[in-house]
Amino acid sequence: MPEPAADPEADSRPAPGPDPAIRRLFRTPNLPDLNLPVSVPLLALIVGTGLSLLAMLQSERLLYREEAHRFSARVEEIHGQLADRIRVYEQVARSAASLVMTFPDLHWTAWNRFVEALDMPQRYPGIISIAYARAIAADRAGDLVASMRAAGLSTFRIWPENAGAERVVNIFTAPVNEANVRAIGFDMMSEVNRRSTIERARDSGEPAATRAITLKIDEATGARPAFILYQATYRGDPLPPSLEARRASFTGVVLTPVRIGPLVDGLIDGRRPDNRPGSQPDTGIEIYDVPPAEAEFPLYRSHRPLKASSALSLSRELPVGGRIWTVRYDSLPNGLITAHDWVPGALLAGGIALSIALSLVLRMVLATHSRAVELAGEMTASLRLQEAERQQLFTQAPLGIALVGTDGLVMDCNPAFAAAAGLPRQELLGTDLRLRSGDQASVSALEAALQGESGKLESDQPLLLGGRRSHFSLHFQPVTAEGALKFVLAFAEDIGEKRRAEQHIQYLAHFDALTGLPNRVLLYDRIAQALREGRRDGTKVAVLFIDLDRFKVINDSLGHSFGDEVLRSVARRLQSGLRESDTVGRLGGDEFLIVVRRVTEPNDAACVAEKVVAHLASPFAVGGQNFVVTPSIGISLYPDDADDPEGLIRCADIAMYHAKEQGRNGFRFVTKEMGAKSRERMDLEGALRRAIREGELFLVYQPQVDTLTGRIVGLEALVRWNHPEEGLILPGRFLPVAEETGLVQAMGDWVLFEACAQIRRWRARFDLSIPVAVNVSGAQFRDGQLPAKVARALDANGLSGPELEIEVTESTLIDDVEAAAETLTALKRRGVLIALDDFGTGYSSLSYLHRLPIDKLKIDRSFIHDLSTGASDASVPRAIVGLGRSLGLSVIAEGVETQEQLQLLRDLACESYQGFLFSRPVPAEEVERLLEKLTAAHPVSAE
Numbered sequence: 001m002p003e004p005a006a007d008p009e010a011d012s013r014p015a016p017g018p019d020p021a022i023r024r025l026f027r028t029p030n031l032p033d034l035n036l037p038v039s040v041p042l043l044a045l046i047v048g049t050g051l052s053l054l055a056m057l058q059s060e061r062l063l064y065r066e067e068a069h070r071f072s073a074r075v076e077e078i079h080g081q082l083a084d085r086i087r088v089y090e091q092v093a094r095s096a097a098s099l100v101m102t103f104p105d106l107h108w109t110a111w112n113r114f115v116e117a118l119d120m121p122q123r124y125p126g127i128i129s130i131a132y133a134r135a136i137a138a139d140r141a142g143d144l145v146a147s148m149r150a151a152g153l154s155t156f157r158i159w160p161e162n163a164g165a166e167r168v169v170n171i172f173t174a175p176v177n178e179a180n181v182r183a184i185g186f187d188m189m190s191e192v193n194r195r196s197t198i199e200r201a202r203d204s205g206e207p208a209a210t211r212a213i214t215l216k217i218d219e220a221t222g223a224r225p226a227f228i229l230y231q232a233t234y235r236g237d238p239l240p241p242s243l244e245a246r247r248a249s250f251t252g253v254v255l256t257p258v259r260i261g262p263l264v265d266g267l268i269d270g271r272r273p274d275n276r277p278g279s280q281p282d283t284g285i286e287i288y289d290v291p292p293a294e295a296e297f298p299l300y301r302s303h304r305p306l307k308a309s310s311a312l313s314l315s316r317e318l319p320v321g322g323r324i325w326t327v328r329y330d331s332l333p334n335g336l337i338t339a340h341d342w343v344p345g346a347l348l349a350g351g352i353a354l355s356i357a358l359s360l361v362l363r364m365v366l367a368t369h370s371r372a373v374e375l376a377g378e379m380t381a382s383l384r385l386q387e388a389e390r391q392q393l394f395t396q397a398p399l400g401i402a403l404v405g406t407d408g409l410v411m412d413c414n415p416a417f418a419a420a421a422g423l424p425r426q427e428l429l430g431t432d433l434r435l436r437s438g439d440q441a442s443v444s445a446l447e448a449a450l451q452g453e454s455g456k457l458e459s460d461q462p463l464l465l466g467g468r469r470s471h472f473s474l475h476f477q478p479v480t481a482e483g484a485l486k487f488v489l490a491f492a493e494d495i496g497e498k499r500r501a502e503q504h505i506q507y508l509a510h511f512d513a514l515t516g517l518p519n520r521v522l523l524y525d526r527i528a529q530a531l532r533e534g535r536r537d538g539t540k541v542a543v544l545f546i547d548l549d550r551f552k553v554i555n556d557s558l559g560h561s562f563g564d565e566v567l568r569s570v571a572r573r574l575q576s577g578l579r580e581s582d583t584v585g586r587l588g589g590d591e592f593l594i595v596v597r598r599v600t601e602p603n604d605a606a607c608v609a610e611k612v613v614a615h616l617a618s619p620f621a622v623g624g625q626n627f628v629v630t631p632s633i634g635i636s637l638y639p640d641d642a643d644d645p646e647g648l649i650r651c652a653d654i655a656m657y658h659a660k661e662q663g664r665n666g667f668r669f670v671t672k673e674m675g676a677k678s679r680e681r682m683d684l685e686g687a688l689r690r691a692i693r694e695g696e697l698f699l700v701y702q703p704q705v706d707t708l709t710g711r712i713v714g715l716e717a718l719v720r721w722n723h724p725e726e727g728l729i730l731p732g733r734f735l736p737v738a739e740e741t742g743l744v745q746a747m748g749d750w751v752l753f754e755a756c757a758q759i760r761r762w763r764a765r766f767d768l769s770i771p772v773a774v775n776v777s778g779a780q781f782r783d784g785q786l787p788a789k790v791a792r793a794l795d796a797n798g799l800s801g802p803e804l805e806i807e808v809t810e811s812t813l814i815d816d817v818e819a820a821a822e823t824l825t826a827l828k829r830r831g832v833l834i835a836l837d838d839f840g841t842g843y844s845s846l847s848y849l850h851r852l853p854i855d856k857l858k859i860d861r862s863f864i865h866d867l868s869t870g871a872s873d874a875s876v877p878r879a880i881v882g883l884g885r886s887l888g889l890s891v892i893a894e895g896v897e898t899q900e901q902l903q904l905l906r907d908l909a910c911e912s913y914q915g916f917l918f919s920r921p922v923p924a925e926e927v928e929r930l931l932e933k934l935t936a937a938h939p940v941s942a943e
């Protein structure tokens, strides 16, 4: 069927893409549109910081207000307590004055008791002492002195003496101590300051305080501000109603010196949160006894001056003994309220930290979003590229791909599919592929795929797909999404070419490329088939092994293509004369095989062989030349000769050699004689043939040594067989078979050539000067070809002759001494040396020896062996040594295994020896090591 041209226009158009479900895979992910400017984080930071500052300021203001409020309350509390203390102190002075007024003649000791009972240090710590000064006219001073002295104060005196007319003299003071006692007798009126205060106290009847002074008792220790509170005493009425009355009844004053420090102590200690007193003052106090603006220094200050701006401050007036003090209060940093001043800082710090965090979060969000947008862009681009690549892949794929909808209609297909189907793509789209497919197998496979079952189809028979019939590989793959079938992917590959190639390979594996006949593999198979049939039917099977006589000559002389043509012609003739059930095949080279089935008697096989001979008898006309090709045929029979293909072929092969030996152009059955051979022997023969052909033989070399110097004087080449299964096989096992079968010829040729080649290699490396001996069998020696073969081997390897020694056994020569002499003479002419092997074992030795051109006698190892065992004396070796000497021949002893044997040979003056004592036969590489020593001019000693 003609293949419809593909529609180029249709194929170049982009194919409608796959299912929307697949397309959805390539969509850009949706991202929220965050159109925020990049300055937003900075803005957030600035606004946040501003708000934090505002919060801080606001909290500071609130704190300040609260602190001011608390401070004011605290000031009222302290100030009240201070005023109370002043009142109490004034009350103490009044009490003392009442005592004096009640007991005008009070003894000073009672005064002391009174004061002591007040417990001033505990209850009135500011009061230093309480004293009483009596008012007395100057002219009555003597009376006072006298009465005081009478009361026990013997040293009493009034001082200073030159005071005014009115005196107020200190007569009592308590507690009694040295400082207070010093003030006894002091006239208060003598000092202006005190006098005015006493007069104010006298006139008012109220406590009157002095200005701030330093007390006499403190003068020595330094300024400790104090004041003295005076309380006047009167006669009669405790407080006379008028000024005149008060002046008239004035009797004295109680004076109470007060230190301001202790007065204030304890008032300003701070408060703990539970309102108990704290250890640190929370309020500072400054006391002025004049308006602060006029005062240079305060009367009292509880703390170091504060920075005006950093502290709250309040002033209050305090009446003290008729004077007005100004008390200024300052809030100190360790007040309870200031404990919260971390709040504004914390608000600021926290606010800034939050702003920074917010700014960073915004930055991150923005960065993440922009990276996500970037990535989405990259993904979109990459997915678009992928989609384009997939589309390209789909379009350009060499594999035919079609998308078949769930209804079986072609949704899309690539050009390769259209080409495979042999229809334009447009024609395929929308058509039912089942109707386009002419084979039930492919229709069924597609229908199964539409049911969700994938399937492959590679039929041996050509299939119809679309408009073409060929071998197709079809693959239907259902594609599902969420459990539902979306479409079926149909892959189609035209494997027609592949199938043809496979068939050709198959053919080549079983048929001979030159003649088209079954090859060895198929022949074995056919024989096996025939044997199964023979076993079943009880019939015989004949195998004819055909070798063309002298085909090598045709091939070599007329060329290989000529030879090939001859082989093809022979193949045709062999086929023409056979039944269809028989098989003719080619084993290789000029060897053919015929398998004859259903043979009832050997004669059937003989008839076939005769037919072969007859068919080949008429001349061949090849390349304008006429010539005759004759066959040698060996016939083996199942079950007589063997029961497997290999055995039958081997037997036929042997029989074929016998046919050749017997004059060619004929056939031989595997004879009784051949049949009498042991199976092993036959196997050995076949295997030896293969060994010669496949190169399984190799040579070892045994050194020949000078008995006196120990130097190597020659080497003997000995053949070995490296059997692929059995390993090393010695000549003792295979030589007899080789000799019987004539294989010894081929083997001997190989040995001769290989030994000469090895001599050439050694000469190139070591300048080899010693001869290498080669054993020659009787058959080899007698066939008349030996001198020519030797000459060819020497010439081929550039050897002159004396490098090679030919060993022949005595038994080889004695049958026909004349012919032997001729052969030996021919060999000698080519320059080779001749050694007579196994000498002494033939009784006629002495009679022919002088007629043969021999160089060396080899004393048979049986005589050497007997030397050491004492089986015989040394007479034979001695005689051989003497014979050699008399004929001018060198003598070598073989089979020397012991030092004792060597010594005997030395005693006999035998020149050289070989044997295990010095070395076993060794491979060429080992000989090289020995020869290296030899060329190093160090004689190799056996001892």
Ligand SMILES: Nc1nc2c(ncn2[C@@H]2O[C@H](COP(=O)(O)O[C@H]3[C@@H](O)[C@H](n4cnc5c(=O)[nH]c(N)nc54)O[C@@H]3COP(=O)(O)O)[C@@H](O)[C@H]2O)c(=O)[nH]1
Pocket (backbone or CB within 6 Å): 702, 716, 717, 718, 719, 730, 731, 732, 735, 748, 751, 774, 775, 776, 777, 837, 838, 861, 894, 895, 896, 897, 914, 915, 916, 917, 921
């Ligand atoms: N026509 C050919 N004949 C060959 C060839 N290679 C060997 N032969 C002949 O086969 C026979 C057995 O040979 P082989 O097994 O190699 O034994 C040789 C030596 O290994 C053995 N020999 C050497 N020294 C000692 C020894 O001290 N003791 C001992 N028991 N055997 C020893 O002797 C054999 C060599 O004998 P000869 O050739 O007579 O020197 C043997 O007859 C070989 O000739 C071949 O290529 N072609």
